[in-house]
Amino acid sequence: MTNNIKTSSLGYPRIGKNREWKKTLEAYWSGKINEETFRAEMAGIQLQHLKTQQQAGIALIPVNDFTFYDHVLDTAAMFGIVPSRYAYDGGDIPLDLYFAMARGNSAAPACEMTKWFNTNYHYIVPEIGGQTPRLIENKPLAAYRFAKEQAGIEGKPVIVGLYTFLKLSKGFAADKIVEVAARFLPVYVQLLQELQQEGVAWVQIDEPAIVTGLTGEEVELLGTIYREIAAAVPGLHVLLQTYFEAAEPLEALLELPVQGIGLDFVHDGGANLASIRRLGWPEDKWLGAGIIDGRNIWRSDLDAKLELVRALKSHVPDERLILQPSSSLLHVPVTVQGEDKLKPAVRQALAFADEKLAELSLIAAAAGEDGQVYAAALAESREALNVFRALPERGRQDVAEQVRSLDKLPDSRSLPFAERVKVQQQKWQLPLLPTTTIGSFPQTPEVRQARLKWRKGVWNQERYDGFIRQQIADAITFQEELGLDVLVHGEFERTDMVEFFGEKLAGYLFTKGGWVQSYGSRCVKPPVIYADVAFTGPMTVKESLYAQSLTSLPVKGMLTGPVTILNWSFVRDDLSREEVANQIALALRYEVQALEEAGIEMIQVDEPAIREGLPLKAEDHEQYLNWAVRSFRIATNHVKATTQIHTHMCYSEFNDMIGPISAMDADVISIETSRSHGELIVSFEEQEYDKGIGLGVYDIHSPRVPKVEEMTQAIERALRVLDAGQFWINPDCGLKTRGWEETGAALRNMVQAAVIVREKSGAVSR
Known part of the structure; x- marks a missing residue:
């Protein structure tokens, strides 16, 4: 034939x-x-x-x-x-x-x-x-x-x-x-x-x-x-x-x-x-x-x-x-x-x-x-x-039972945001326009080599842990010297914001050469969800607790959210994406609880990929957003009213997402605006957003260091439509791919810009 x-x-x-x-x-x-x-x-x-x-x-x-x-x-x-x-x-x-x-x-x-x-x-x-x-x-x-x-x-x-x-x-x-x-x-x-x-x-x-x-x-x-x-x-x-x-x-x-x-x-x-x-x-x-x-x-x-x-x-x-x-x-x-x-x-x-x-x-x-x-x-x-x-492992009854029991979990925080924000302001006593970063600091060749030596067994666990602790200590000192208000531990122990969690959760596997292009020369190796996802033990508490022990300033615990873990993984194709997202959310719920119990009460659960999972046809948006928002709340809504939940999003068309983003009920969201030249600010001229928000004031995807005046103008433009009491100052994304010299220069300018705007406003605290 x-x-x-x-x-x-x-x-x-x-x-x-x-x-x-x-x-x-x-x-x-x-x-x-x-x-x-x-x-x-x-x-x-x-x-x-x-x-x-x-x-x-x-x-x-x-x-x-x-x-x-x-x-x-x-x-x-x-x-x-x-x-x-x-x-x-x-x-x-x-x-x-x-x-x-x-x-x-x-x-x-x-x-x-x-x-x-x-x-x-x-x-x-x-x-x-x-x-x-x-x-x-x-x-x-x-x-x-x-x-x-x-x-x-x-x-x-x-x-x-x-x-x-x-x-x-x-x-x-x-x-x-x-x-x-x-x-x-x-x-x-x-x-x-x-x-x-x-x-x-x-x-x-x-x-x-x-x-x-x-x-x-x-x-x-x-x-x-x-x-x-x-x-x-x-x-x-x-x-x-x-x-x-x-x-x-x-x-x-x-x-x-x-x-x-x-x-x-x-x-x-x-x-x-x-x-x-x-x-x-x-x-x-x-x-x-x-x-x-x-x-x-x-x-x-x-x-x-x-x-x-x-x-x-x-x-x-x-x-x-x-x-x-x-x-x-x-x-x-x-x-x-x-x-x-x-x-x-x-x-x-x-x-x-x-x-x-x-x-x-x-x-x-x-x-x-x-x-x-x-x-x-x-x-x-x-x-x-x-x-x-x-x-x-692809048909665990315990995981299936947890997913079936989701309707029994509360669907909201213990207090609405309007009441939470008051107790959080009293607890944290942050200045007006608090400065922070999104989470990661430069992954230098030294950091990557140390991780490789540990993975190959050249370094034992004790030596590697000591190296990571030193990187964290240096990062805390670096941030304090810059004058940042809310710190991060730097994520030096993490290869990738999804892979790191996948390595610590049941249901994942990892390839040696499974690289794909994300942007430019930036390649990622997505983890593979091949079985039921489940919590196996604390994943981030050790590093977060150590960082917090080094400073009197608040240090954010850093997690990746369930929808981003889903969207940035290769996902099994025998379950709906909603069901897999709920499995991940339940696992992260345990991690959020572990951080809070350890005394880490600012917790950032990043969802940079929530919009990219949006179906391409408008008639399918509502169903997706309903379960995506629900999965975030499953992971975060059980914390105390004084615990501040942050999240981060990249490259979102904010104007058509403002409702669902608000429904996530995070206390503070940071969002990219630098490459879009502040166009997202227009959203706030048309719609009201009542929670804390940080619009990225400079682009971390470029080696260029913006001037103080440039960032000052970006902040002042945002404050035309946002209340200063809800506005945070931060880069537009994590700093993992940048070098220390340019990172220091850019953050130093960012802090100086925040100080200038504070002084112009005549206020130094909330």
């Missing part, structure tokens, strides 16, 4: 099996290699990625998914969209200017960075002002030529679609999007014409913004964009690619003049298949069927995938069916190879990028030919999943 089903990849992890990409970037930034060496090494990494997909038997291999920092930044730079503060002259964009937009420099702050839809990947937000878009460099064309010349691959260029690019940008009013699109359409057309002239067969145009919902005007705009493209490049095969959710209304997309449409059949809740069954599939279009999970790390149930493919084949002929992951694989690690420390039952249930591509090829072959040829491979996969699913 002939197999006409094609396979495709939507994007491959950039970082490399051993994070070669990250190391090359950081070597260039630190001046260890020059630009020529940097580009040569990056080309080698790119070539290896192409060959890996070629060897996996993928028919349509993506090109231009590789980047030096971020694919959205690439798109902006390609069209000359550079903010005016960089004094760009309109010519070629030098590499250092490209990186300055991402990281800032001594002359100008970085562009805003925010989450890519509901993932933990961050993109650089384009700033579209009055620039005239021009095709500075056809990056997809260069990537296509590279793949063809270096590996003999007829690649499939990947482009961020115009609609999505504009939806992800800032700098123009929402009602001007049609006018802005008209300015960009000619350069998009030019880009595609050059690809067609080169002989490109397929182009993947990513339009994930479609899945967030379309108004009638937006459907019309999409029609305008793709009709103009179709008229300009009539022979080019365009795959309009969506992912992360169902594409609705699908009937509107089916009318667009494109040759193929890519749909996510993993994270769509069954809606895409239901739409195809209802509408049928046009005879003149290809279907890119995203059947392998591009965002999680579990082996596929191949029987279920084959059943899905058979359902699709009843509507789409084999020769127009393309099997692919549900999204780019940049959200998963590179390969399971090397994970020899995991027990076999678990290791065999994992599939990273390379294994997912192998699954894809197997499914395509088994779906298109005599299934008996692949019976042994299918049986092997089936048995591996059965063994994994039967592990006893």
